Amino acid sequence: MSEIVQEAVATLNAKMGGEGFDGVAKFVITGEGALIIDGTGARAGDDEADVTLTASADVFKAILDGDKSPTAAFMTGQLSVDGNMGLALKLSSILS
Numbered sequence: 001m002s003e004i005v006q007e008a009v010a011t012l013n014a015k016m017g018g019e020g021f022d023g024v025a026k027f028v029i030t031g032e033g034a035l036i037i038d039g040t041g042a043r044a045g046d047d048e049a050d051v052t053l054t055a056s057a058d059v060f061k062a063i064l065d066g067d068k069s070p071t072a073a074f075m076t077g078q079l080s081v082d083g084n085m086g087l088a089l090k091l092s093s094i095l096s
Contacts, residue, residue, distance in 0.1 A: 002032040004057050005044050009035050011064050012042035015094055023087040028054040037094070051083035053091070063095050070095050 008029065020039035026049035028034045036045040053070075055063070059078045062068035070092045073079035081088045 002029075004029055004061075005033040005035055008060065008064060009042045009044055012037060012094065015064075016041055021091075021094065023051070023084070023090070024049045025087055025091055026052045027060065028052060029060050030054065030056045032057050037091070049083065051081060051085070051087040051091075053079060053081050053088065055079045 008027065012035070016037075018041070020041055021037045022039070024036065024038045024047070026034055026036055026045075026047065033044065034046040036043055036047050036049060055073060055078060059068065059073055063070050063073060063079070068078075070079060070088075074081060
């Protein structure tokens with residue numbers, strides 16, 4: 001697992017405050033790996049998911065740091081979403 005994925009897992013778990021997510025979402029960080037958010041929190045993994053979000057490491061970090069909104073990244077083509085858009089929208093509250 002890359003350092004970027006490890007940092008993302010730690011950051012997402014902190015943002016969720018020990019809460020899980022109602023669904024299964026996968027974040028693919030291009031060139032680094034993938035992580036899963038589900039009912040148990042965030043962890044490194046490449047499991048099947050209801051929605052998959054893909055972005056570069058820089059874009060993903062900017063979203064987690066609050067420097068870029070997930071919606072803006074999606075609208076400008078920096079973040080791709082495949083699968084359940086409703087779950088993707090729920091993720092924005094975790095990411096922001």
